[in-house]
Amino acid sequence: MALPNVEVIVIEQTKVSPPPGSVPTTSLPLTFFDLPWLLNFSHMQRPYFYDFPHPTNHFLETLLPSLKNSLSLTLQHFFPLAGNLRLPPPPAKPHILFTDGDSVSLTVAESTADFHFLSANHPLPVRAFDPFVPKFAPALVVDGTRVEPLLALQATVFPNSGICIGIRRNHVVSDGKAFHHFMKSWASICNTGGDLITRLDRELRPPSHDRTAIKDQYGLELELLNAWWSTTLASARNDDGDEERPVLDCGTIDNVRAPFILHRVQIERLKSWVTNQLANDESSSSFHMSSFIVTCALIWVCLAKSEERNSALNTDKDDEPYYFAFVAECRSRLEFPLPTTYFGNCMKICFAPVKRKELLRENGIVAAAKAIGKEVGELNEESLKKFENWMMKFKKIKELGWQHVTVTGSPKLGVYEADFGWGRPKKSETVHFSDATTISLAESRDEKSGVEVGLALNKDRLSRFGAILEETLTHLA
Known part of the structure; x- marks a missing residue:
């Protein structure tokens, strides 16, 4: 599947800062929660599509000034996003530095592409959204210190059709919960006007930047810093300082990306079925059978079953472990609980x-749910247990060629709550992955407790996956 050439004309490139003098010079250390993302992953990308049946001039004259002003006011409270990641040579520590005048780049553009086609829920080429997500300015090297931006924004107008707000974020500055706190805050200020403290409701109160609240009880920071310094020294000869670091994964450009919606009633049936199957399994009593667990188990099994099965290589791998990797939010799970508004x-x-052979069996979803639930149960018991080992685990999985699937996003982030005054997003997708090793999750736009699943597969496998998913859900009905 290919799109016609998409023309995007840049109208304006500007920078938006917090109000002058509103934020003092501030240096934030990278905690042991931040450092793994510096070592292993990089840029997160997401477009938000909004209906806007007005000409470009209307947006430029009436909405763009409000968008910029509200962004400035929001950055006053979420100032790390306007700062820079500073990576000095070892043994100095990487950190985030904000100084007065630091800014976020904002590109304003116009496109003649078919907005309604792009924002519909159907398969699209994995690179279909690339023109609407900004790139970062090249990194700089100042006195041996590499300096990288942390956030870039792009507003693309589709005349008489819609608007796309494109986001590129360096994961090291925040996780999804913190970043969507920023997005909903920016949208709310733009929608209502005013300052964050006086205008936003309790759920969207100002963020906390207190990094001292994180207690490094197990010396994790030094372990991760040593890994970073080793990586830096090993790559120093090849680093020219002006290359953009790679995104999460490159994938296959011929793949297509497609959303699948799981309705609340389907998820509830699945939860009841799995719970009944595990009724006599004492080892499954340590965790709650959540929508997240059964959704991930369902998608994992359908992905495994959708693989080509006609090669000896695949058969040989049936006894090997197949890993499902996911991130768990820890703010309320620590011995030193952090505020829900902690930004980082x-x-x-x-x-x-x-x-893999267990995933392919009739009760594969039960096995998958039990494995995921076991990890969730252990997490609730001791959040930081073996935290430092996850990088070695992931490295081993890749080196041994073991199959794995990772999850990005969450149904709890409130992606569709970002209303700038133009209504809720018509569509939003995570687009920094482009192959079968990653899936994305978000809440359903149109149904409470529903889940939106994003996948990037080749067309044949996507067709098989869709048929297997439909058959499985029909069987449970």
């Missing part, structure tokens, strides 16, 4: 293993 990263990566 606060997640642990978990790995649930199941032999």
Whole structure:
């Protein structure tokens, strides 16, 4: 599937800062929650599509000034996004630095592409959204210190059709919960006007930047810093300082991306069925059978069954572990609980293993749910247990060629709550992955407790996956 050439004309490139003098020079250290994202992953990308049946001039003259002003006011409270990631040579520590005048780049553009086609829920080429997500300015090297931006924004107008707000974020600055706090705050200020403290409701109160609240009880920071310094020294000869670091994964450009909606009633039936199957299994009593667990188990099994099965190589791998990797939000799970408004990263990566042949059996969803639930149960018991080992685990999985699936996003982030005054987003997708090793999750736009699942597969496998998913859900009805 290919789109016609998409023309995007840049109208304006500007920078938006917090109000002058509103934020003092502030340096934020990277905690042991931030450092893994520096070592392993990079840029998160997401477009938000909004209906807007007006000409470009209407947006430029009436909405763009409000968009900029509200962004400035919001950045006053979420100032790390306007700062820079500073990566000095070892043994100095990487950190985020904000100084007065630092800014977020904002690109304003116009496109003649078919907005309604792009924002509909159907398969599209994995690179279909690339023109609407901004790139970062090249990194700089100042006195041996690499300086990288942390957030870039793009507003693309589709005349008489819609608007796309494109986001590129360096994960090291925050996790999804914190970033969507920013997005909903920006949207609310733009929609209502005024300052964050006086205008936003209790759920969207100002963020907390107190990094001292994170207690490094197990010396995790030094372990991760040593890994970072080793990586830096190993790559120093090849680093020219002006290359953009890679995104989460490159994937296959011929794949297509497609959303699948799981309705609340389907998820509830699945939860009841799995719970009944595990009724006599004492080992499954340590966790609550949540919508997240059964949704992930369902998608994992359908992905495994959708693979080509006609090669000896695949058969040989049936006894090998197949890993499901997911991140768990830890703010309320720590011995030193953080405020829900803590702005930064606060997640642990978990790995649930199941032999592939078990996933392919009739009760594969039960095995998958049990494995994921076991990880969730252990997480609730001790959030930081073996935290430092996740990088070695992931490295081992890749080196041994074990199959794995990772999850990005969450149905709890409130992606569709970002209303700038133009209504809720018509569509929003995570687009920094482009192959079968990653799936994305978000809440359903149109149904409470529904889940939207994003996948990137080749067309044949996507067709098989869709048929298997439909058959499985029909069987449970």
